Amino acid sequence: MRKTSLILLLWLTVGIGLRFTHLELKSPWTDEFSTMVFSLGNSFRTVPLDRAIALDVLMTPLIPTDAGVGEVIQHLLSESNHPPLYFVLAHLWMKLFPGDGGLVSVWVARSLPAILGAVSIPAIYALGCIAFRSRLVGQLAAAMMAVSPYGIFLAQEARHYTLGILFVIASLACLVVAVRHIWEEKSLPFWFSLAWIAINSLGIASHYFFAFTLCAEGMVLLAFWYWEMRHGKERKNSQSPIQNLKSFVAVTAGTLAGGLVWLPVWQHSYNSELTEWIKNSDRMGWEWLTPIFQAIAAWITMLSLLPVEVTALPIVIASGLVMIIFFLWALPILNRGIQESLTQPTTRKPVLLLGGFVLSSLVLFFSITYFWGIDLTRGARYNFVYFPAVIVLVGASLAQEVNRFWILDFGFWIDPTDESGVTPKPMISWSKVKIKRGKNLFYLLYFNFCIIWLMGFVSAMTVGFNLGYQKYYRPDLLVPVIQQVSKANVLIATTHKTHVQTGEVMGLGWEFKRLANSEIPATPQFILAHKDSKNSTLPTITLQKTLSTLPRPLDLWLVNFHATYDVKSQNCSASSQSLPFVDGYDYQLYHCD
Numbered sequence: 001m002r003k004t005s006l007i008l009l010l011w012l013t014v015g016i017g018l019r020f021t022h023l024e025l026k027s028p029w030t031d032e033f034s035t036m037v038f039s040l041g042n043s044f045r046t047v048p049l050d051r052a053i054a055l056d057v058l059m060t061p062l063i064p065t066d067a068g069v070g071e072v073i074q075h076l077l078s079e080s081n082h083p084p085l086y087f088v089l090a091h092l093w094m095k096l097f098p099g100d101g102g103l104v105s106v107w108v109a110r111s112l113p114a115i116l117g118a119v120s121i122p123a124i125y126a127l128g129c130i131a132f133r134s135r136l137v138g139q140l141a142a143a144m145m146a147v148s149p150y151g152i153f154l155a156q157e158a159r160h161y162t163l164g165i166l167f168v169i170a171s172l173a174c175l176v177v178a179v180r181h182i183w184e185e186k187s188l189p190f191w192f193s194l195a196w197i198a199i200n201s202l203g204i205a206s207h208y209f210f211a212f213t214l215c216a217e218g219m220v221l222l223a224f225w226y227w228e229m230r231h232g233k234e235r236k237n238s239q240s241p242i243q244n245l246k247s248f249v250a251v252t253a254g255t256l257a258g259g260l261v262w263l264p265v266w267q268h269s270y271n272s273e274l275t276e277w278i279k280n281s282d283r284m285g286w287e288w289l290t291p292i293f294q295a296i297a298a299w300i301t302m303l304s305l306l307p308v309e310v311t312a313l314p315i316v317i318a319s320g321l322v323m324i325i326f327f328l329w330a331l332p333i334l335n336r337g338i339q340e341s342l343t344q345p346t347t348r349k350p351v352l353l354l355g356g357f358v359l360s361s362l363v364l365f366f367s368i369t370y371f372w373g374i375d376l377t378r379g380a381r382y383n384f385v386y387f388p389a390v391i392v393l394v395g396a397s398l399a400q401e402v403n404r405f406w407i408l409d410f411g412f413w414i415d416p417t418d419e420s421g422v423t424p425k426p427m428i429s430w431s432k433v434k435i436k437r438g439k440n441l442f443y444l445l446y447f448n449f450c451i452i453w454l455m456g457f458v459s460a461m462t463v464g465f466n467l468g469y470q471k472y473y474r475p476d477l478l479v480p481v482i483q484q485v486s487k488a489n490v491l492i493a494t495t496h497k498t499h500v501q502t503g504e505v506m507g508l509g510w511e512f513k514r515l516a517n518s519e520i521p522a523t524p525q526f527i528l529a530h531k532d533s534k535n536s537t538l539p540t541i542t543l544q545k546t547l548s549t550l551p552r553p554l555d556l557w558l559v560n561f562h563a564t565y566d567v568k569s570q571n572c573s574a575s576s577q578s579l580p581f582v583d584g585y586d587y588q589l590y591h592c593d
Contacts, residue, residue, distance in 0.1 A: 004135055004139070007139060008121075008122060008125055008139065008142055011121055011125075011139075011142045011143050011145075011146040012118060012121050012122060012142075012146070014146045014147065014457075015117070015118050015121045015146035015147070016114075016118045018146070018147065018152055018457075018460040018461070018464060019114040019117050019118055019152060019155040019156060020111070020114055021461070021464035021465075022464050022465060022466070023107055023110050023111065023114060023156060024106055024107045024110070025464075025465070025466050026156070026466050026470070026471050027471060027473075027474070027475050027476045027507055027510060027511060027514075028106050028109075028158065028471075028507065028510060029471045029472055029473045029503070029507055029584070030473060030500050030501075030502075030503025030504050030506070030507065031157075031159060031503070032106070032109065032110075032157060032158040032159065032503075033062070033502075033503035033506045033507070034080060034499060034500075034503060035086075035087070035090060035109060035158045035159055035160075036062060036104050036106075036109050036158060037061045037062060037075075037499075038072060038075055038076045038079070038080060038087050039072060039087045039090035039091045039094060039109070040061070040062070040063075040064055040065065040067060040072075040091070040094065040104060041065060041067025041068060041069075041071035041072045041075065041091060042061040042062075042063075042065060042067065042071075042075065043061065043075045043079065044061055044079060044499035044502050044503075045079070046060055046061055047060065047061060047502055047528065048528075049496055049528050049529070049530045050527070050528070050529055050530055050538075050542045050546075051527065051542075051546060052491060052525045052526070052527050052546050052549075052550060053525065053526055053527070053528075054523065054525060054526075055509055055512055055513070055523060055524060055525075055526070058505065058506060058509045058526050059103060059506065059509050059510070059513065062103045062104050062506070063102070063103060063104070064094065064098075064104055069088055069091060069092075072084065072087050072088055072091045073087075073088070077265055079499055080499075081208075082160070082207070082208070083204065083205045083206065083207065083208060083262055083265075084205070085160075085163070085202065085205040085206045086159075086160030086163050086206050086207075087160075089112070089163070090109070090112055090158075093108070093111075093112045094108055094109070103510075103513065106158065109158035110156055110157065110158045113155055113156075113157060113158060113159060113160070113161070113162040113163070114155045114156060114162075116155070116162035116163050116165075116166060117151060117152075117154060117155025117162040117165070118155070119166060120145055120151065120162065120165050120166055120169065120388070121142050121145050121146050122142065123166055123169045123170070124138075124141045124142055124145045124169060124388055124391055124392060124395075125138040125139065125141060125142035126138065126169075126173065127141070127169050127172055127173050127176075127388065127392055128140070128141040128142070128392050128395050128396070130173050130176055130177065131172075131173075131176045131350045131353070131354065131392060132346075132347060132350050132396055132399075133346075134399065136399045137392070137395045137396050137399045138395070139395075140394075140395035140396075140398045140399055140449065141391050141392045141394070141395030141396075142395075143395075143449075143453055144303070144391050144394050144395060144398075144452075144453065144456060145388075145391050147453060147456035147457045147459070147460045148302055148303065148391065148456060148460070149301050149302075149303075149304065149305040149456065149459035149460050149462065149463045149468060149469065150298070150301045150302045150305075150380070150383070150387065151165075151302075151387070151391075152460045152463045152464065152469075153301070153380075153381075153463050153469040154381060154384060156463070156464070157381075159381070160206055160207055161207070161381050161384045163206045163207075164203065164206050164207040164209070164210055164384050164385070165384050165387060165388060167199060167200075167202055167203030167206055167210060167213075168203065168210070168213050168384065168385060168386075168387070168388050168389075169388045170199045170203075171196070171199050171200055171203060171213060171214070171217065172213075172217070172354070172357070172388060172389060174192070174195070174196040174199060175217050175220070175221065175353070175357070176350070176353065177192065178196070178221070178248070178251075179220075179221065179224050179349075179353055182224060182225060183349065187247065188247040188248075188251075193247050193250055193251050193254070194254075196251050196255075197250075197251055197254035197255055197258060198258075200214055200251075200254075200255040200258060200259070201254075201255065201257075201258025201259065204258060204259045204262060205258075205262070207384075208262070209382055209384075209385055210385065211259060212361060212364050212365070212385045212386075213361070213385045213386070214255060214259075215360075216357050216358075216360035216361040216364060216385070216386065217357060218252075219356075219360040219363075220353060220356040220357045220360055221248070223356060224353070225248075278374055278375050278376065278378050278379060279373060279374055279375070288370075290375075291366065291369045291370070291375055291377040291378075292377075294375075294377040294378060294380075295362075295365070295366075295377045297380070298377070298380040298383050299383075299390075300323070300327070301380070301459075301468075301469070302383075302387065302390055302391070303330070303394070303452065303455070303456055303459070304323055304326055304327070304455050304456065304459050305323075305459040305462055305463065305468040305469065306319035306320075306322055306323050306458070306459060306462055306468070307319050307462050307467035307468060308320055308323070308468065309467065309468055309469075309470050310467055326455055329451075330448075330451075330452055330455075333397075333401070333448050333452075334394060334397045334398075335397075336397075336400070337396065337397025337398060337399070337400035337401060338351060338355075338393065338396070338397050340400040341396055341397065341400060347396065350396070351393065351396060354389045354392055354393050354396075355389075355393060357386065357389050358386050358389050358390060358393070361385055361386035361389075362386075365377065365382075398448065398449050398452065401448045401449060470583070471583075471584070472583065472584050473504060473507050473583065473584030473585065474582050474583045474584055474585070475507035475508045475510065475511045475584075475585070476511055477580070477582045477583075478508065478511075478559075478582045478585050478587065479508055479511035479512060479515065480515075481579060481580065481582070482508075482524070482557060483515070485555075485575075485577065485579070485589065486555040486557075486589075487555075488552075488553040488554055488555050488591075489525070489550070489551065489553070489554050489555065490523075490524040490525065490554075490555050490557065491524070491525050491526075491527065491546075491547075491550060491554055491555070491556050491557065492505065492508060492524055492525070492526050492527070492557045492559055493526075493527045493529060493543055493546075493556065493557070493558050493559065493561055494526075494527075494528060494529070494558075494559050494560050494561055495528075495529050495530075495531045495539045495560065495561050495562045495563050496528035496529060496530045496531060497530075497531055501528065501560065502528060504559075504560060504584070504585075505526055505528065505559070508524075508526075508559070509526070512524060525550075527542070527543070527546050529542040529543055529561075529563070530542070531562070531563055536563065537563070537564065539561070539563035539565070540563055540564055540565050540566065543561075543565055543567070544566075544567070544569065544570060547567065547570040547572065547592065548570060552571075552592055552593055553591070553592065553593050554572075554591075554592040555589060555590070555591060555592070556572055556589070556590040556591075556592055557587055557588075557589055557590075558587060558588045558589075558590070559585055559586070559587045560585060560586055560587070561588075567590055567592070570592060571592055571593055572590040572591065572592040573590060573591055573593075574588065574589070574590055575588075575589040575590065575591055577589070
């Protein structure tokens with residue numbers, strides 16, 4: 001058992017190292033600014049609209065204050081669509097790192113999800129052990145979780161998804177135990193029902209999309225219940241699984257109560273403009289296939305992601321070819337492992353349970369995408385609701401590769417069996433591969449597992465070095481362009497609808513602050529011209545009034561300015577200079593003389 005813990009500690013160490021690699025390398029983007037501002041107990045509404053403001057004024061909400069938990073909840077529920085659990089935890093976490101009077105540290109903001117992401121490694125080990133009663137499956141699942149590029153991506157964002165993953169793991173463990181009680185015709189303990197209700201309620205309080213996890217669990221639970229009811233009648237002297245009905249009804253009722261308590265809050269604070277980016281109901285032609293390709297791309301990154309987002313085309317092509325070759329080799333192996341698991345009585349039901357859960361989640365995602373016009377596949381991060389189940393299934397598949405291995409002498413051996421009988425023996429026999437050499441024992445690393453794990457490790461480094469899963473907004477690319485081109489005073493103008501646009505401009509401000517020691521031609525000013533409707537002319541009027549009051553010469557940068565504008569009357573002419581494309585920022589330069 002101690003040696004098993006050492007190997008788990010190895011995966012945990014690797015996972016922590018990867019999650020903290022270059023944690024501050026990527027510029028924060030608008031969602032992360034939301035996390036930092038609300039977790040500090042501050043508000044975006046303190047940023048003035050419809051007038052030119054200085055850089056320091058724009059960044060004021062990112063300065064730590066003496067605000068408490070009450071302010072965190074108040075501002076979050078009045079300005080955002082998210083439940084408060086993670087933001088309260090982040091607030092308490094940031095309080096442990098007193099600032100020096102400057103802006104909040106992005107490393108501190110991202111370190112909490114990185115730690116929670118690392119905790120998911122032993123958590124997924126526990127889920128694998130519980131589901132398959134096999135420490136081997138648990139170890140392999142933990143190994144894959146440690147290096148999953150998708151897991152690294154979520155862990156390096158100052159967001160609440162790693163907390164949601166932990167609650168998904170815990171809830172899935174409860175589901176496995178509950179279904180096992182159905183199989184074995186045992187009653188659920190009262191304390192277990194209470195624990196499951198608490199986990200589900202906290203999961204909803206961390207992210208509303210956790211409800212998809214619960215719906216998928218309910219679909220699988222009903223399917224297993226129906227199967228057991230039918231086959232239970234065929235067995236002689238078999239007690240009906242109806243004895244657990246009261247317990248499941250109680251868990252369902254308690255979970256509904258824990259979730260519905262947020263419904264009035266959500267209805268009061270819900271802002272549809274914050275979710276417009278995933279609404280897409282007017283697809284035409286081949287656009288109907290876009291969600292499928294988006295979903296496949298996200299699934300691929302759970303195991304592999306090479307530098308396909310760099311600017312060097314040869315590297316992109318080479319990375320794409322290597323990934324294609326890898327999956328052409330790996331998918332048959334993983335499929336073979338799943339098929340073998342389905343043929344074994346001891347592993348068949350756990351695979352059906354977790355596989356059914358993943359399929360149910362996908363049915364929910366695509367149903368909402370195609371029938372409700374809300375494209376959940378556009379946000380890869382939303383796959384957190386079923387990501388842990390995928391990793392455990394990968395671990396179970398790789399465990400079937402027990403007869404395909406390399407033997408490496410590490411000076412020790414981890415025996416997954418427990419001769420005392422306290423821990424159940426794994427479902428996969430190790431008797432064929434156990435090799436001893438005197439007092440020294442061997443640790444086996446399987447060839448197929450090694451290749452898949454190493455691909456995950458390289459992919460995790462790709463994310464850590466910002467060669468994959470790059471941020472949606474790249475102010476680190478736009479600000480140097482502004483610095484290089486503009487020699488006069490700078491005004492950066494954008495249209496404003498919600499705090500999302502404030503966060504977009506804050507990204508630019510963050511880069512200006514980071515490069516404060518470099519030679520900046522002039523201190524930039526910003527204007528957030530509020531737009532209250534689709535065809536509103538208010539941003540145009542605001543921009544013209546502001547330009548008439550500013551000294552010349554002036555360089556006007558329209559950044560994500562989604563409104564009609566006519567700046568010729570203010571002696572501003574469009575620049576003829578060719579400027580590079582920058583992700584997340586649609587911009588144009590005007591010289592005002």
